[in-house]
Amino acid sequence: MSKVSPLVDGLIEAMQCLPGVGPKSAQRMVLHLLERNRDGGIMLADIMAKAIEGVGKCKKCRIFTESEFCSICSNEKRDKSFICVVESVSDVFAIEQSNQFNGNYFILHGHLSPIDDIGPEELALDKLFNLAKSEEVKELILATNSTLEGETTSHYIYDYLKDLEDLKLTKLAQGVPLGGELEYVDRGTIMHAFSGRVELKDLSK
Amino acid sequence: MTLVKRVNLEPAFVLHTRAFKETSLLVDLFTKNLGRINVVAKGARKPKSPLRSVLTPASLFAVSFSGKTDLKNLNACELLNHYSLSMPVSFNSIVYVNELLIKATEKEDPHEEIFNQYQLLYEGLSGKKERNEIEVFLRSFELVLLQELGYGIDLSFESISGNKIQPKDKYMFDPSLGFTKVRTDSIKSNGIFLGKDILNFSSGDLTEEDSRLASKKIMRLALDHHLGNKSLNIRKYLSKE
Ligand SMILES: [Zn+2]
Numbered sequence: 001m002s003k004v005s006p007l008v009d010g011l012i013e014a015m016q017c018l019p020g021v022g023p024k025s026a027q028r029m030v031l032h033l034l035e036r037n038r039d040g041g042i043m044l045a046d047i048m049a050k051a052i053e054g055v056g057k058c059k060k061c062r063i064f065t066e067s068e069f070c071s072i073c074s075n076e077k078r079d080k081s082f083i084c085v086v087e088s089v090s091d092v093f094a095i096e097q098s099n100q101f102n103g104n105y106f107i108l109h110g111h112l113s114p115i116d117d118i119g120p121e122e123l124a125l126d127k128l129f130n131l132a133k134s135e136e137v138k139e140l141i142l143a144t145n146s147t148l149e150g151e152t153t154s155h156y157i158y159d160y161l162k163d164l165e166d167l168k169l170t171k172l173a174q175g176v177p178l179g180g181e182l183e184y185v186d187r188g189t190i191m192h193a194f195s196g197r198v199e200l201k202d203l204s205k
Numbered sequence: 206m207t208l209v210k211r212v213n214l215e216p217a218f219v220l221h222t223r224a225f226k227e228t229s230l231l232v233d234l235f236t237k238n239l240g241r242i243n244v245v246a247k248g249a250r251k252p253k254s255p256l257r258s259v260l261t262p263a264s265l266f267a268v269s270f271s272g273k274t275d276l277k278n279l280n281a282c283e284l285l286n287h288y289s290l291s292m293p294v295s296f297n298s299i300v301y302v303n304e305l306l307i308k309a310t311e312k313e314d315p316h317e318e319i320f321n322q323y324q325l326l327y328e329g330l331s332g333k334k335e336r337n338e339i340e341v342f343l344r345s346f347e348l349v350l351l352q353e354l355g356y357g358i359d360l361s362f363e364s365i366s367g368n369k370i371q372p373k374d375k376y377m378f379d380p381s382l383g384f385t386k387v388r389t390d391s392i393k394s395n396g397i398f399l400g401k402d403i404l405n406f407s408s409g410d411l412t413e414e415d416s417r418l419a420s421k422k423i424m425r426l427a428l429d430h431h432l433g434n435k436s437l438n439i440r441k442y443l444s445k446e
Contacts, residue, residue, distance in 0.1 A: 115304050148219070
């Protein structure tokens with residue numbers, strides 16, 4: 001690697017804190033900024049410092065925001081009676097892109113994992129349980145990942161809230177992906193889709 | 206012990222996965238013939254990776270891995286069977302047993318009998334089950350685990366006198382010793398159990414609430430004793446269980 005100046009070397013090294021950025025690409029980025037886009041670099045440094053400093057978690061759903069409540073929670077047009085529980089903010093982005101859901105979210109920022117000592121407290125489940133008990137919430141959609149830890153987390157939440165009257169607890173359907181040819185679907189998904197098959201009569205209602 | 210160089214199509218369950226670097230996973234496998242093996246599944250978090258199936262929960266796999274160090278490379282992972290768990294208590298049980306296995310067994314220490322019992326546990330937990338049925342499978346797993354680690358417990362005879370345990374008598378349980386008869390008017394306390402409950406546990410009949418709770422306490426005392434200070438995190442948040 002280079003050994004040009006403490007600042008240039010330091011910047012190249014600092015860039016490597018980004019996922020997927022190794023020494024080579026860090027060097028390319030730094031040279032690009034210094035040679036061709038100093039304005040862009042100043043903007044980047046400025047907004048990055050502001051974001052890291054100012055962004056916290058929404059008091060209601062725990063998505064990243066610099067305000068007390070995020071723009072989803074404070075959007076009057078969204079239906080507050082639906083709460084979709086997800087493991088990470090990237091799940092929210094994926095669901096938002098589908099334009100399919102107009103409710104609110106709750107982000108766990110992880111899943112239960114006793115081996116890593118991640119329990120209900122780390123996931124702020126108390127906060128979720130209180131939210132679920134509020135009158136305006138009618139349905140909790142458990143959309144954690146379909147891994148052992150993800151499923152365990154959903155079942156834990158379900159177990160805690162199942163006796164609550166007037167609260168519907170649902171989970172996302174799982175099965176053969178749309179446009180997927182059965183031949184190319186992995187065995188786990190096929191087995192799961194078989195055990196969760198639905199009667200056509202119910203679908204046409 | 207790091208003798209393994211290349212292993213093909215070994216039956217295995219996944220005890221734990223953890224994100225590793227950008228797109229990979231660290232996986233704690235429980236194999237039939239080689240015990241617990243740590244592997245890295247390179248690229249397994251990419252959407253189209255063939256190793257991604259290692260994330261399928263509650264499944265038996267045929268795994269192929271290689272490497273000379275502690276951390277091996279997962280080369281292939283084929284799904285052999287997927288168990289359909291439906292009850293919250295089934296998921297909790299698996300997560301509990303997984304943590305137990307990781308804390309109670311050493312890496313690369315073969316435990317075929319525990320593996321077989323683990324598979325039986327999955328089969329037992331599949332489908333809708335009554336709570337006491339699930340607990341029978343859990344308790345037998347714990348018994349076999351202790352047995353295989355050299356801490357077997359005799360549920361039919363007293364340890365010192367060798368007398369048969371009688372339904373109406375009361376017994377004190379010492380994890381390092383076993384059961385010893387105490388005066389029948391002894392008050393029920395943490396380490397004292399009724400013969401009937403011990404015998405029910407021995408025959409795998411946990412339909413009575415008292416026997417169910419007693420068997421759980423006996424196992425808890427034994428596991429806590431033998432695990433030493435490696436306490437199980439899951440107990441912190443399943444305390445209502
Ligand atoms: Zn919010």
